Amino acid sequence: MTKKVLLIEIGTEELPSRLLSRTSLHFYNNFIKELNYFNIKYKNIEYFSTPRRLALKIIDLDTKDRFIDVKKRGPSIADAYNINNTPTEAAIRWAKNCGINVHEASHLKTKKGSWLFYHIRKKQENIELLIPKITESALKKISIEKTMRWDINNEKFSRPIRNIVILLDEKIISGKIFNIPSNNFLQNHISSTEKTIKIQNAKEYPSILFEKNNIIADYKVRKEIIIRKIKEKAKKINGFIKINTFLIEEVTALVESPIVFLATFKKKFLAIPKKILVYTIEKQQKCFPIYNSKKNILPYFIFISNINSKCSKKIIIGNEKVMHARLSDAEFFFKDDRKTKLKENLLSLKKVLFQKNLGSLYEKTLRLKLLIKWIAKYSCSNVEDSIRAALLSKCDLVTNVVCAFPELQGIIGMYYALEDQEKKDISIALKEQYLPSFSGDKLPCTPIGCSLSISDKIDTLSGMFYVGNIPSADKDPFALRRLAIGIIRIIIIKNIPLDLKDLVDKSLELHNKKNINYSIISDDIIKFFMARVFNWYQETGYCIKIIKSVLSYKSTNLKDINEKIQAISYFQKTEISKSIILSIKRISNILEKENKKINGCINIKLIKEAEEIILFNQLKKFHNDTKDLFIEKKYKEILLKMTDFDIPIYNFFNKVKIYHSNYEIRLNRLILLQKLKDIFFKIINFSYLY
Known part of the structure; x- marks a missing residue:
């Protein structure tokens, strides 16, 4: 059987609560990238995290021997041999890099020619040797703002790593991660007298943690249990909880065996402004205030403990004392402040x-x-x-x-x-x-x-x-x-x-x-x-090309910039926009070929062809129709009116010879194109959209 379950658990000192979820997700994503890099197949990956562990469980990992094809194309045959058919310096260097002699290379033939070619099928490193390397790499690639160093090895991670478990079904995969050897002993709950939990098979994870010490390794499951239990506690006193997402996430990251307790505080503290009261309960004490049907705070709070003690009353009394001290401070500060006006x-x-x-x-x-x-x-x-x-x-x-x-x-x-x-x-x-x-x-x-x-x-x-x-x-x-x-x-x-x-x-x-x-x-x-x-x-x-096309004009009026970006984004989605942009590109290319700047006024007497007359009239009409629109900065309407140029420009290019033998006619037609470009580029630099 080649498909097995792989378990990796990284035992740490207590990880920062605000970073736990993100760290766990990065570990998961990095590990997937590493598996993909080595072309290692699997069915599914589950990831787990508690304050003192990060874990991955890889289902149906394909452990069979894998081969990789190494393919290297060398110099063309023409460049690989001299006139006397001896290998060139380029061919010799390429062959040496491949670890072969030139005569051992095969030839690759395509429609474009022939090249020297090297192809070998190699057996990939054994998966049991790869797993520790992949794991360490995935951990080291986690982006961590502040890292810690520990022991003589001077390793760096969010918190010191103390234990490594790597199991492939029931087999311990030998290896070192951050110089810590792997084993099959999971970290136990921090309050337990037995420091470890022995695991015989990777399939037992995470259920063995819950069976032994009520440890819920799955972050999402733990979070859902906490939410359900605090709602149940609040309901018992006809109250409800406003779900504070940040607080829920933080509390979930602080405990691995959540126990929900209901406690009280003195009614006199309800006189403290609601925001101060909520801040003290939630931010300072990491507890949950309880509200009645009128959304007023009740003199109760819910806290989450990481220890299931037989003396639960003592835990509640202890938390009530701390809460009383905090609320007393808030009450004193508030009353003292109110002696003077703001x-x-x-x-x-x-x-x-x-x-x-x-x-x-x-x-x-x-x-x-x-x-x-x-x-x-x-x-x-x-x-x-x-x-x-x-x-x-x-x-x-x-x-x-x-x-x-x-x-x-x-x-x-x-x-x-x-x-x-x-x-x-x-x-x-x-x-x-x-x-x-x-x-x-x-x-x-x-x-x-x-x-x-x-x-x-x-x-x-x-x-x-x-x-x-x-x-x-x-x-x-x-x-x-x-x-x-x-x-x-x-x-x-x-x-x-x-x-x-x-x-x-x-x-x-x-x-x-x-x-x-x-x-x-x-x-x-x-x-x-x-x-x-x-x-x-x-x-x-938004499209990067559109952003650049607008910002290239160096405007600092954000309202104007936004309206242009919105208008161009809308315009680019219309069917006719591609045709208009291609026409603008063609006009720009023609004008760029001229060695001098095209300027001056259009000479009406030199406009002879019907198609250029139509285009010229369309230009005048556009000026008249958009004069007020430019003042009002209605760019979407202006761009939509630009679409009226599509057929006249197409017919102009199709029927009118721009490079006329008569220099004045030629220049007049170039000026007409320059006027067209000027009005197109009046809003944005269309060259970014070609």
Whole structure:
């Protein structure tokens, strides 16, 4: 029998919870690539992960001997032999590289000629020798941001590797991975007195882990069990759970034998603002708040333990004590903050440094005030309300709650502003100023929120460039790429007619206290932005050729760029677009052959042929029909009107002799073609679409 089950388990110290799922998936994908590279067949691969293990179970692995065909084509026969039929230097070098003499090579004949050819069928390395190499390679190719080194071997991985299991059915595959020899002893639960679990056959995995110590190795199964059990617990008190995907993923990665417990906290803590309460329960304690039918929080929480203890009451009491301490802190900070209004914190920002060379948070706030006043006219937000939002934007950063829980910045500002009877849009903008905070994050909903977010991000980005903190290819410590993408997304998706060049220059003016020429810095920032624009459109799924065709015109008006990309993408899907683009290509090729630039006016008296008269009239009609469309920047309509040129251009090329013997007629026809090219290229550079 050649088809067997292969088990590989990598026992580690506790892996980072936020990286467990991704690390496991990378291991799985890398292993598949390695198997494909060596042409090793299999039916299916299952992958598993817990805090202290990564595992693969390969079903019906084909273990029979495999052969690989090595084929190498050498020099042509004409180049392989001299006049006297002796091998040339090129032929000798090729044969030596193949490990043969020239006369041992065969000949390959094709329609294009004959070549020296080497073909040998080799037996591939035994699969039992390959498996440890494949496994180590798959592990080393996992992309890990921060690695650890351990032992004298100085190996690198996310966490130290302590145990290796490689079983092919019941046979232990001997080998070393990260210099650790393989065996058939699985890592047991961290709380178990017996440190290992002996496994006799790969087929027993993962059921043997559950049978011995309730270890659920399958990440997806473990996750589903946790979700089901927390819902059941909440239902017992007539409550429900709001599924927080990030929290579920984190908890699933923290335990391998999940036990769900219900605990309580004092009702007085329900007076704490909902966001602070949820943040404390979820973010700080990794627990689940419970809601009633009115979506109000109940004085209960659910936590997941990794240990099934006989003294479950002690575990619950211990978690309740910790939760009480955390909520007491939050309650104290909140009450202390509310002794003063949010706006009264503005002058305190003078004592908080924003950046060494860019001043305090108070100075940043004054820059935001000026920026948002200018941006408001483009975003259609109320100017006075926008200025008010800018002045309040950083006031929550000196509150007790934000100092204790930094992730609540903006959220606390919104809550405190609402309690101070600030306008709703102003209050919401304080929260929205930090959106989007990561790739794919939601955008601000309010016009003031959009204006404040752009102001905050461009102030930081331009300031960092101004003082020389520019991102490199592999380092971006101030997350300026994320800030740039945030600005780009807001402007494009919210359809704000804001020119990037104007925005950058306006922001740089506020940093430039020395009154120096900042044009070079401005150009660098624009290049940085446009690289992000290109990447964003590419990741969004737009054709690279279309993106390049639009960006080649160096426009910095993102609204205009977006409308062009949308229009060209639509136009390219129409049936007639290929014909139009081929016509543009033909016109461009004809004009490029001329040694001089074609310019001047069309001489109507020299237009003789019916086909060129029709084309000329179509040109005039297009100018008249699209004059207002160009002003209104309705590019889709303009491109659709370009299709009216298809038949006239075809007939012109088919019936009219461009290179007429009369130089004036010839030049006049070339000018007509140049006028055509000019109107086609008025929107984008079509040469990228040929």
